[in-house]
Amino acid sequence: MDLIKQAAFDLHNDSIEEWNKTGKPIVGYTCSQVPVELFYAGGILPIRLRGVGVHGLDIADAYYGPFICSFPKAILQSMAEGKLAHLSGAIIADGCDSMRRLDECWRKAGDDYPHMKLPFFHYINVPRKSVEHARQWFIDEIDQLKQKLESHFSVTISMENIQNAIRVYNCNRTLIQKIDMLRQSNPPKILGSDAFCISLAAQSMSPEFFQRQVSEFLNNFSSKSNDASNAKRLLLSGSAYDDIHLIQTVEAAGAHVVGENVCFGPLHQKNHISESCPPYEALADHYILECPCPRMFGRFDYRLNLIKKKIQTTQANGVILQNIRFCDLHGSENGLLERELEKDGIPCIRLEREYGSQTDTGRLRMRIDAFLERITV
Ligand code: SF4
Numbered sequence: 001m002d003l004i005k006q007a008a009f010d011l012h013n014d015s016i017e018e019w020n021k022t023g024k025p026i027v028g029y030t031c032s033q034v035p036v037e038l039f040y041a042g043g044i045l046p047i048r049l050r051g052v053g054v055h056g057l058d059i060a061d062a063y064y065g066p067f068i069c070s071f072p073k074a075i076l077q078s079m080a081e082g083k084l085a086h087l088s089g090a091i092i093a094d095g096c097d098s099m100r101r102l103d104e105c106w107r108k109a110g111d112d113y114p115h116m117k118l119p120f121f122h123y124i125n126v127p128r129k130s131v132e133h134a135r136q137w138f139i140d141e142i143d144q145l146k147q148k149l150e151s152h153f154s155v156t157i158s159m160e161n162i163q164n165a166i167r168v169y170n171c172n173r174t175l176i177q178k179i180d181m182l183r184q185s186n187p188p189k190i191l192g193s194d195a196f197c198i199s200l201a202a203q204s205m206s207p208e209f210f211q212r213q214v215s216e217f218l219n220n221f222s223s224k225s226n227d228a229s230n231a232k233r234l235l236l237s238g239s240a241y242d243d244i245h246l247i248q249t250v251e252a253a254g255a256h257v258v259g260e261n262v263c264f265g266p267l268h269q270k271n272h273i274s275e276s277c278p279p280y281e282a283l284a285d286h287y288i289l290e291c292p293c294p295r296m297f298g299r300f301d302y303r304l305n306l307i308k309k310k311i312q313t314t315q316a317n318g319v320i321l322q323n324i325r326f327c328d329l330h331g332s333e334n335g336l337l338e339r340e341l342e343k344d345g346i347p348c349i350r351l352e353r354e355y356g357s358q359t360d361t362g363r364l365r366m367r368i369d370a371f372l373e374r375i376t377v
Contacts, residue, residue, distance in 0.1 A: 001194065004213050007204040008197035008244070009052060011083045015205035019045045025088035025120075025153055030075070030102065031095040032268040033126045033291055035142055035283045037169055040207070041161035042149050048203035048264070049090065050242050051075045052356055053083065059113075063105035069098040069326045070355035071240050076105055079116050089120025089152070091145070095263075096295060096329050120152050127288060128297050135284045142280055162279035168207045169273070175214045176202060176270045182221075183258045184314055187231060190221075192257030193244040199266050200242055232375050233315055237261035237307060237337065238322040239330040243356050246322065249365050255372055258314040261307055267292055294333035303333075304340055311346060318347040318375045320368075324355050347375050 007013040019026060027039055028049040039046040051074020059080040060073035078084050094100040103123045110117030124141050127134035146157050179198050182189040198217075202210050232255040236247065241262040250257050261267045271290055274282040292306050311319070319341055321334035331352070338348045349371040351364060 001197075001217055003209075004201040004217065005197050008200040011050060011052060011078060011204075012086060013204060015209035016045075016047065016086050018209060019206050020086060026086055027089040027091060027120065028084060028087045029091040029093070030072075030099050031093035031126070032263040033095065033287045033293070034091055034093050034124060035145075035287055037162055037165035037273070037279075037283060038142060038146055038157065039149065040168065041165040042146075042153060042155040042157040044088075044149065044153060044155065045206050046091075047087075048242075049075045049078075049084075050204075051078050052243055054078055054081065054356060059109070060105075063109055064098075064101065067326055068101070069096075069239075069324045071324055071327075072099050072102040072105075074355050075102060076109060079106065080109065080113060082115065085115075087118060089122070090118050091122045091124055093124045093126050095126070095293070096327075098326070120148075122148055128295055130289045130291070130296055130299060135281075135288050138284045138288050139280045142283060159279050162283075163275065166273045166275055166279060166282060170275065171211055172202050172207050173270050173272050175211060175218070176266050178218060179214070180259070180266045180270060183256075186233070186315060188233075188256050188258055191251065193247045193251060196244055196247055196257070196260060196265065199260070199269060200264055202269060203264065230377050231256055232317050232372055232377055233258045235259045235261065235307070235311055235314060235316040235319045236265075236322065237319055238334055239324040239327045240264060240355075241322065245361055246320075246351075246353075246364065249361055250320070250368055253365065253368050253372055255368075258316055259310050261292065261310060263293060267306065267310065294329050300333075300336060304337065307337065307341070308344070311341075316346075317377055318349070318371065320351060320371075321348050322351040322353060325352055347371070 003014055024043050026045045026047055028047050030049050036046040054074040054077045057073045057077050060076040064073050092103040122145060124145055127137050150157055179195050183195055198214060234250055234255055234257055236257050242264040247257045273286045292303050321338055323330040323334055334350055338350060341348050
């Protein structure tokens with residue numbers, strides 16, 4: 001579990017070190033709707049961009065200004081602090097307006113700070129509707145990105161390679177499903193914070209390294225939980241969330257986090273991609289038609305049902321609806337979710353926070369304690 005936690009907490013880890021020794025490139029990407037299989041098919045390692053370990057935002061604020069989500073800012077600050085020096089390129093998706101702006105802010109910062117300039121930069125336009133013409137649009141975007149990668153990195157990305165990459169990443173998804181199942185028992189067989197570390201590691205390691213580590217973990221696994229089964233069980237939902245402090249705060253309060261609906265979590269990662277469809281279509285179906293992110297228009301009921309199903313399978317007693325300050329997407333979605341879930345008698349708490357280590361944990365702990373008192377099991 002140590003190397004998994006290393007990858008969950010640090011932006012640089014043994015898997016990245018191992019890949020670097022091969023001399024093959026590593027690229028960073030911003031959003032769970034970026035098709036990682038395309039990079040891997042060209043011998044390029046895709047690593048999800050994060051801002052963990054950033055404590056100040058002085059450089060990022062200079063480009064972004066004050067009233068913006070601190071997640072993309074923390075990514076820019078990580079680059080400024082040299083924490084992403086292992087990257088040969090970055091792919092920015094327009095997940096939301098704050099993340100879209102990372103493209104222009106990073107390019108501009110690269111003009112001012114040479115160490116922040118990357119040799120390869122690509123902006124991918126991801127549709128916001130799960131309809132046929134959007135699916136075709138996304139296939140065109142995938143093809144453009146493929147051509148850009150091939151010409152810049154002098155690699156060949158064949159349909160066969162993409163098919164193979166889909167198989168490789170589906171093995172990651174199988175392991176993530178297995179870990180997720182361990183949380184459905186009462187008491188859960190694995191700590192929520194450990195399970196979430198595994199989700200994070202899947203996006204911060206090469207699939208081979210990840211599969212080695214998680215298979216070894218599962219082979220030596222013995223259930224950790226030894227407390228009574230009447231501990232309260234919570235689901236965590238909302239804005240981009242990639243550190244475990246909030247989950248640990250819940251665990252410290254004597255409750256369990258039995259599942260996450262956040263873009264770094266298993267819900268966005270565990271569905272397999274079809275291995276029988278043509279690769280482009282299979283990728284578009286997965287990343288566009290199945291995406292549980294509130295950026296997708298006209299899909300609130302689909303997302304609400306996903307959460308309700310997750311509450312059922314995990315026997316959750318309540319839901320934490322969190323959003324990063326200035327995250328309009330999840331801030332507004334959380335209001336709708338709270339209304340619908342409370343109507344069904346599912347207690348919800350809404351928490352607003354800053355990204356990562358800027359979060360005021362003390363205040364959150366008080367809120368969570370009060371919320372747990374409200375829940376009866
Ligand atoms: S947390 Fe919200 S505002 Fe921040 S990058 Fe994600 S969707 Fe955008």
